[in-house]
Amino acid sequence: MPPGPEPRSRRTGRRPGDSGAREAILAAAKAAFADLGFDGTTVRGIARTAEVDPALVHHYFGTKERLFVAAMELPVDPAAMIAGLLADGTDELGPRLVRTFLSVWDAPDDTSAFLGMLRSAVSHERSAAMLREFVSTAVLGRLLDALDTDQRPRRAALVGSQVVGLAMARYVLRLEPLASAPAEELTGPLGGTIQRYLTGPLD
């Protein structure tokens, strides 16, 4: 840890054992992400609002990304998910990515959580920025760091467009037969598209 001011927990009412500290951190994180976006939010700022030491935030939540996952009540940690996807290399990465996203989103509770984020992003510019920054950092950036291709930001955005479009068509617009199709019927065509965006020719 870099040197910092004396831990604030000594000077405030909150200490590691405080039952309310975790909840205070989550509430502060939710507010900060909504106000400042993902990139603009700092663990230090959240700790200040929650009146705890920044080390306590790291103790409970690890990274800023993991704190975001907890604050937004996301069903999975994208970092772990992407690591799992990349463990088997980049061949067939597109179909595996589609299969993995659908396995998460198809669970009814998780569909709601995800739709909540989409609704918010479509209605509020700040929520859109928050989702964009988080997806870029935690999902697409990490995915593309593992690839050895040209034009990586362009590829990432193209992948994003088809993944978000799949979610919109299946869960929001409910375009049939895509809305009711078993996941395995979608991994072929959509996975093929995403594989081309990731590693194929772009024209």
Next chain:
Amino acid sequence: MPPGPEPRSRRTGRRPGDSGAREAILAAAKAAFADLGFDGTTVRGIARTAEVDPALVHHYFGTKERLFVAAMELPVDPAAMIAGLLADGTDELGPRLVRTFLSVWDAPDDTSAFLGMLRSAVSHERSAAMLREFVSTAVLGRLLDALDTDQRPRRAALVGSQVVGLAMARYVLRLEPLASAPAEELTGPLGGTIQRYLTGPLD
């Protein structure tokens, strides 16, 4: 025209020359599409609410589709747009479709109108149904009627997923570099995807 009851305009205060008739029809149409969806709305029902003869609705607006375009203040009539796209055959239809959609959506006023529909669809199940039914009938159905391929509903839904995903990535999430790219840089990769969904192998 099928035989029907005596024209209502004779029995109400509204006649073809009434300055308020067109506005009354549009207001009734907006309410009907919102309440009943596109498929559930009838010209006869709109005429009844607006207290005009159904023939007057057809006189002002032609088809139910064209009335929808007017009531939702859409910047283009999809029927005319699709006819234009199909005039040059189905080779390169994917890239032409991307180019045409972007030329409409990139106009700032039209971006707002379109975003309004997307916002509404993401937040309200009935708006989602309305958009789905209209897009299926007026855009995708018409496009696929012109194609000679198998699995047409599945192809239509796949095209819809990439088109909606493009709109979400470019205008809502603003994923760079896709959000700021000139339209011509997007027609290659996205047009290629849509062409495959329309006429290529699906696995």
